[in-house]
Amino acid sequence: TGGGSPRVSSTPTFGTTYYRHEKAQIFVIWAFHIWPFGLVLVLFLFS
Secondary structure, three states, X not given: OOOOHHXXXXXXXXXXXXXXXXXXXXXXXXXXXXXXXXXXXXXXXHO
16 A cells, blocks of 8 residues: 555646546537526526
8 A cells, every 4th residue: 555655646746637628528519508598598687
């Protein structure tokens, strides 16, 4: 287990950055697909 600890400690830095980037990409894609519905909803509410 002693040999595996440095590998485990070095992976979170890369893992979190990759996960954060993937999460941001998913958010951008969802926002791009959802905003027309939000626009329609806003126009419907303010009409």
